[in-house]
Amino acid sequence: MIGERIKKLRGQKGYSITELADLANVSKSYLSYIERNLNKNPSIHFLIKIANSLDVPIENLLLGIDEANYLKNTEEEILDKEWKKIIEKAIEDGIGKDDFREYINYIKFKIWEKNRK
Structure with a gap:
């Protein structure tokens, strides 16, 4: 799930797996494991690096874009x-x-x- 979201967002940004790993300063092999769902429980530290490099809120990685947009809309109602x-x-x-x-x-x-x- 998280791996699929990362892979999709990486593709939307036009990054290769090597480029994203370099931008996020993470291991290319570890990123590959995550994207292929061989490791389904990445650390929050890893996710923060990836989210920052993809310029998306971490919620997009954790929840998916639809759920993150729901939270964003809920937040907007608070303000x-x-x-x-x-x-x-x-x-x-x-x-x-x-x-x-x-x-x-x-x-x-x-x-x-x-x-x-």
Whole structure:
């Protein structure tokens, strides 16, 4: 299953097995075993490398594209229009993910500091 998904996505990207293995910095033989379903339980570390190299969310490898799209649609329902606008504006202004994380940590610290007093 996972191997078939990897092979399909690799084909869609036009990568040979050697190219994907090189991009992901994984063993070509191990990748081949996974694609041929000789090993059906790859490590999460391996899957992250492959997903990143194929430029897809890891959910696409674990669940398949249809299921991953379902999750994506469910996630989108969680974010209302106001949140989406805030995020889009921040991105337009050049604020990156790391900036958001740093700001969130700052807010958490300020809340902790306030509650400590």
